[in-house]
Amino acid sequence: MAPGPALVVGLGNPGPEYAETRHNVGFRVVELLAARAGGGRFSRHKSNADVLEGRLSGRRVVLAKPRTYMNVSGGPVAGLAKYFSVPAEDLVVVHDDLDLGFGVVRLKRGGGEGGHNGLRSISSSLGTKDYLRVRFGIGRPPGRQDPADFVLKRFSAVEKKELDLAVDLAADATEALLELGLEPAQNRFHALSG
Secondary structure (H helix, E strand, O other): OOOOOEEEEEOOOOOHHHOOEHHHHHHHHHHHHHHHOOOOOOEEEOOOEEEEEEEEOOEEEEEEEEOOOHHHOHHHHHHHHHHOOOOHHHEEEEEEEOOOOOOOEEEEEOOOOOOOHHHHHHHHHHOOOOOEEEEEEOOOOOOOOOHHHHOOOEOOHHHHHHHHHHHHHHHHHHHHHHHHOHHHHHHHHHHHOO
């Protein structure tokens, strides 16, 4: 029997004012994956997310971008997981991470949320932390800048030059995760990225 679909959720905030911010790299990665899955348009789902169904690395996938703000993204994610009958082990959440240098990509399952309100909301709504994460490093804020302000700022000019490559790497890592599983994907991508 073929496995059911994987649910790949990119985290971000809705609206054009947030589109270019650090907090929205999850959306960027999922949009690139959508192009790789044959393009098409995201459509609004009753779970309060934009979704696109397709195939990546030979696997059925549901790509999603919650339409809520980051800190309450758990409701849409839990709704999608229920609607598409996706267990936590087949959920992949792509998110920004302050604890990694810019452009560093790390894969993991479970663990803490590192102060990330989007992850906290998802863990709470699902009742488990045991889902896959694609962590996209955005670096630490300079000086004494509040991390909450930093994540809502646009990337620097230097970062913008590297951003497409980093998003591409995160999309590659996500596909490897779907195709190979966690440990082989970690072995391949952790050496490539920082």
